[in-house]
Amino acid sequence: MEILMAFIVGFLFMAATYLMLSKSLLRVIIGTAVLSHGVHLLLLTMGGLKKGAPPILNEEATSYVDPLPQALILTAIVIAFGVTSFLLVMAFRAYQELKVDDMDQMRGNDQHE
Amino acid sequence: MTALHIAILSPLAFAFFIPLLAKYVRRIHTGWFVLILPALLFIYFLRMIGMSANGETLKAELAWIPSFGINFTAYIDGLGLLFALLITGIGSLVVLYSIYYLSKEREQLGSFYVYLLMFMGAMLGVVLVDNVIVLYVFWELTSISSFLLIGYWYKREKSRYGATKSMLITIFGGLALLGGFILLYIMTGSFSIRSMVSQTDIILSHDLFIPALVLILIGAFTKSAQFPFYIWLPDAMEAPTPVSAYLHSATMVKAGIYLVARFTPIFAFSEVWFWVVSITGLITLFWGSFNAVKQTDLKSILAFSTVSQLGMIMSMLGIGSAALHYNHFEYYLVSIIAAIFHLINHATFKGSLFMAVGIIDHETGTRDIRKLGGLMTIMPITFTITLIGAFSMAGLPPFNGFLSKEMFFTSVLRISEFNLFHVSTWGPLFPILGWTGSVFTFIYSMVLLFKTFGGKYQPEKLEKPAHEAPLGMLISPVILGSLVVIFFFFPNILSYRIIEPAAESIMPHLLAGNEKFKVKLEGWHGPSPELYMTIGVVVLGILAYLTLTKWKKIYRLFPEKLTLNTLYDRTLYGIEKTSNKVTRTYMTGFLRDYLVYVFLFFIMMIGGSLVLTGGFSFDTKGNAEIGAYELVLSAVIIAATLTTIVAKSRLTAIIGLGVIGYTIALFFVIFRAPDLALTQLIIETISVSLFLLCFYHLPKLSFKPRTVKFRVTNVVVSIGVGAVVTLVALAANSQHTLNSISTYFIENSYKLGGGHNIVNVILVDFRGFDTLFEITVLVIAALGIYGMIRLRLEKRGEEQ
Numbered sequence: 025m026e027i028l029m030a031f032i033v034g035f036l037f038m039a040a041t042y043l044m045l046s047k048s049l050l051r052v053i054i055g056t057a058v059l060s061h062g063v064h065l066l067l068l069t070m071g072g073l074k075k076g077a078p079p080i081l082n083e084e085a086t087s088y089v090d091p092l093p094q095a096l097i098l099t100a101i102v103i104a105f106g107v108t109s110f111l112l113v114m115a116f117r118a119y120q121e122l123k124v125d126d127m128d129q130m131r132g133n134d135q136h137e
Numbered sequence: 138m139t140a141l142h143i144a145i146l147s148p149l150a151f152a153f154f155i156p157l158l159a160k161y162v163r164r165i166h167t168g169w170f171v172l173i174l175p176a177l178l179f180i181y182f183l184r185m186i187g188m189s190a191n192g193e194t195l196k197a198e199l200a201w202i203p204s205f206g207i208n209f210t211a212y213i214d215g216l217g218l219l220f221a222l223l224i225t226g227i228g229s230l231v232v233l234y235s236i237y238y239l240s241k242e243r244e245q246l247g248s249f250y251v252y253l254l255m256f257m258g259a260m261l262g263v264v265l266v267d268n269v270i271v272l273y274v275f276w277e278l279t280s281i282s283s284f285l286l287i288g289y290w291y292k293r294e295k296s297r298y299g300a301t302k303s304m305l306i307t308i309f310g311g312l313a314l315l316g317g318f319i320l321l322y323i324m325t326g327s328f329s330i331r332s333m334v335s336q337t338d339i340i341l342s343h344d345l346f347i348p349a350l351v352l353i354l355i356g357a358f359t360k361s362a363q364f365p366f367y368i369w370l371p372d373a374m375e376a377p378t379p380v381s382a383y384l385h386s387a388t389m390v391k392a393g394i395y396l397v398a399r400f401t402p403i404f405a406f407s408e409v410w411f412w413v414v415s416i417t418g419l420i421t422l423f424w425g426s427f428n429a430v431k432q433t434d435l436k437s438i439l440a441f442s443t444v445s446q447l448g449m450i451m452s453m454l455g456i457g458s459a460a461l462h463y464n465h466f467e468y469y470l471v472s473i474i475a476a477i478f479h480l481i482n483h484a485t486f487k488g489s490l491f492m493a494v495g496i497i498d499h500e501t502g503t504r505d506i507r508k509l510g511g512l513m514t515i516m517p518i519t520f521t522i523t524l525i526g527a528f529s530m531a532g533l534p535p536f537n538g539f540l541s542k543e544m545f546f547t548s549v550l551r552i553s554e555f556n557l558f559h560v561s562t563w564g565p566l567f568p569i570l571g572w573t574g575s576v577f578t579f580i581y582s583m584v585l586l587f588k589t590f591g592g593k594y595q596p597e598k599l600e601k602p603a604h605e606a607p608l609g610m611l612i613s614p615v616i617l618g619s620l621v622v623i624f625f626f627f628p629n630i631l632s633y634r635i636i637e638p639a640a641e642s643i644m645p646h647l648l649a650g651n652e653k654f655k656v657k658l659e660g661w662h663g664p665s666p667e668l669y670m671t672i673g674v675v676v677l678g679i680l681a682y683l684t685l686t687k688w689k690k691i692y693r694l695f696p697e698k699l700t701l702n703t704l705y706d707r708t709l710y711g712i713e714k715t716s717n718k719v720t721r722t723y724m725t726g727f728l729r730d731y732l733v734y735v736f737l738f739f740i741m742m743i744g745g746s747l748v749l750t751g752g753f754s755f756d757t758k759g760n761a762e763i764g765a766y767e768l769v770l771s772a773v774i775i776a777a778t779l780t781t782i783v784a785k786s787r788l789t790a791i792i793g794l795g796v797i798g799y800t801i802a803l804f805f806v807i808f809r810a811p812d813l814a815l816t817q818l819i820i821e822t823i824s825v826s827l828f829l830l831c832f833y834h835l836p837k838l839s840f841k842p843r844t845v846k847f848r849v850t851n852v853v854v855s856i857g858v859g860a861v862v863t864l865v866a867l868a869a870n871s872q873h874t875l876n877s878i879s880t881y882f883i884e885n886s887y888k889l890g891g892g893h894n895i896v897n898v899i900l901v902d903f904r905g906f907d908t909l910f911e912i913t914v915l916v917i918a919a920l921g922i923y924g925m926i927r928l929r930l931e932k933r934g935e936e937q
Binding site: 025026028029030031032033034035036037038039041042043044045046047050051054055056057058061062065066068069070071072073074075076077078079080081082088089090091092095097098099101102103105106107109110112113114116117119120127128130131 | 816
């Protein structure tokens with residue numbers, strides 16, 4: 025299972041990179057969102073998969089899955105959400121002000137370097 | 138803090154008060170206040186002559202950074218004292234001269250004297266400290282103050298050019314010097330020159346000996362304007378003439394000479410030292426004098442002449458190291474004595490010549506020899522001074538230059554008999570180069586004298602009618618000119634008190650116990666080969682001077698393009714242009730390009746090190762089984778991702794992203810992470826709603842036609858990143874090194890945290906700080922979004 029997940033994570037990273045390299049600002053933001061998904065899955069996979077019960081203490085379970093990666097991912101999800109929404113609004117504002125979405129047109133000119 | 142420390146630092150301390158004096162005491166020329174200090178210092182150092190003549194030295198320590206062994210150790214011996222006397226003596230005369238030279242009304246005297254005092258203090262520091270790091274600090278301070286003084290008339294472009302050039306070259310040398318000092322420290326474990334000298338044996342046999350030698354010589358050669366670093370000196374002539382007289386003839390350019398002399402006890406046993414120092418000196422001597430003849434500006438002639446004379450002193454220091462190889466060293470020691478003697482002589486006659494040239498410039502408005510002429514009867518005193526200086530420079534009796542030139546000939550003749558270091562092969566080179574250089578020296582000295590004062594007076598070419606300078610301006614050059622004559626007739630007033638102690642500092646290894654050198658300088662030593670050489674110089678020199686117009690054409694043989702100045706300018710321009718070009722090629726301004734660099738770097742660093750270190754391994758032990766659900770979910774996530782990539786409309790892309798998010802939540806369910814699944818569902822929902830909320834305001838996905846190259850790069854880079862991540866994940870998963878620390882959390886979640894949900898206990902109890910700052914991140918993001926939407930600074934500015 026871990027091997028399959030490694031390939032899926034790699035695929036997500038690849039898709040994210042491809043999206044981030046495009047010209048459209050919206051696609052760049054979608055790319056960052058995909059990237060964060062890939063990272064979360066990677067974290068979970070590296071902690072080992074399906075080795076016991078969910079990490080909630082009860083009488084029957086003899087072993088639990090590793091709770092630490094889950095705590096880390098939970099933090100990461102929230103932070104990624106904050107950053108993505110910030111980026112989204114920033115792109116929205118940039119589009120409002122500049123009326124362009126093309127990253128190539130959004131480079132500084134000689135007056136603004 | 139002893140009197141010696143105070144003496145070294147007093148010019149720097151006094152410099153602080155100069156701006157006040159210049160501002161509030163305007164009736165009196167600031168120079169008069171400044172004059173007091175070097176005069177007092179000169180007297181202070183004069184009183185030390187007795188001590189130094191007895192072979193005693195003075196050493197005083199002042200802690201600066203004791204933990205690194207860097208202490209402000211003031212140390213005075215014969216060599217240091219000689220330089221200190223030159224610095225303060227010539228310094229006093231230059232200050233006196235500058236009082237009449239610089240106008241009280243028109244010039245910014247405050248800055249001038251601040252720089253000058255800064256320089257004087259720095260120079261005293263260079264020659265009077267024992268710690269090489271402190272020496273380096275003062276060394277760079279001389280470069281900086283020299284830079285400031287050359288650029289004194291900063292509104293002139295040439296001044297700025299000259300200042301920059303001298304700064305670049307001398308700082309380059311200074312840094313090399315620092316490198317050399319550090320290598321010496323590595324070899325000896327001490328920053329003290331005295332203790333380095335006592336460890337000469339260790340240094341000589343060390344691998345770092347040659348690098349240290351080369352670095353220190355680069356420092357000395359750049360400062361002392363040796364070949365090929367002399368090019369800054371002629372351009373430094375844009376400085377006010379008192380500065381040229383002081384820094385660029387008598388003191389700063391001799392800092393390199395001082396350094397070579399000071400480090401002779403450490404390096405002089407080696408063959409490399411002998412060859413590099415003496416040959417560089419001789420080439421500089423020849424090249425400087427050869428080039429001086431073609432100059433038409435008086436100060437340029439003097440600049441090249443300084444280069445040439447410094448080369449002569451340098452070569453004598455190199456030749457003098459031969460004395461170390463014989464028991465009967467007196468035969469070769471004459472070279473060292475000649476170097477010291479000429480050092481003093483050069484300071485006297487070159488200082489007076491510069492001052493005389495300054496007077497001519499001041500009184501006629503030009504320094505161009507093509508415009509000058511016939512000033513002999515109009516400016517008789519200046520003429521006399523120039524005559525004394527020029528004849529001394531040419532090496533004629535009865536002036537002190539004659540004595541040192543004779544000794545120079547003696548030393549080059551004797552070195553051709555030296556039978557070590559393959560000198561027998563190259564021996565004749567020494568007298569030939571030295572002698573030809575002297576012929577050219579004679580020619581330019583005569584050019585300097587007779588083109589200015591001889592010939593016809595041409596008032597129409599001058600800016601103002603020529604007349605004799607005011608008395609005050611003449612005092613300093615007259616004093617220096619008198620010294621030139623006095624040192625010829627009574628050279629031995631110097632020998633016992635100054636030259637012997639200085640020679641002892643340069644060659645301490647030659648003396649055992651309380652032995653002392655016995656130096657006797659003679660004005661007349663009977664008919665000798667040296668005398669015939671001088672006669673040859675005079676005869677050939679006169680002939681050459683008279684036929685100057687005929688053979689001057691040979692200077693045209695050297696095209697302007699091949700000069701070192703052109704090389705320097707081209708190099709600077711080339712470096713600037715190339716770096717600009719290089720920067721422009723990769724700093725494109727496109728964010729995408731920078732991302733490509735970042736990703737490529739990632740691929741090469743991570744992927745490369747994975748391959749190179751053989752870190753990749755593959756092991757399926759302990760892996761979970763693949764179930765049907767997971768396969769389905771994997772298929773869904775891949776399909777959703779592909780949809781997102783190829784989507785042509787915004788909505789499809791956003792929904793594709795949503796599908797990825799929800800599939801991830803399902804993965805969390807399968808992998809037994811209930812809290813993650815919950816959070817992921819909620820967050821994904823909010824994210825998608827946020828995207829949809831902005832939907833109408835968001836731009837349409839633009840699909841402009843793109844080049845194939847663009848897509849290929851993107852695809853290749855993306856596949857690379859994905860592959861590297863997969864490989865790293867596989868490799869990491871195959872390592873089973875340490876057990877997880879989570880057993881602790883599982884065991885203590887209820888016991889210490891009082892909760893059943895282990896993840897939540899970790900979040901708020903075991904690792905609560907993470908959560909605190911994650912909340913902070915959310916708050917900042919929220920405030921940021923609010924700010925971005927509500928604040929429109931630009932528009933508000935327009936309304937106002």
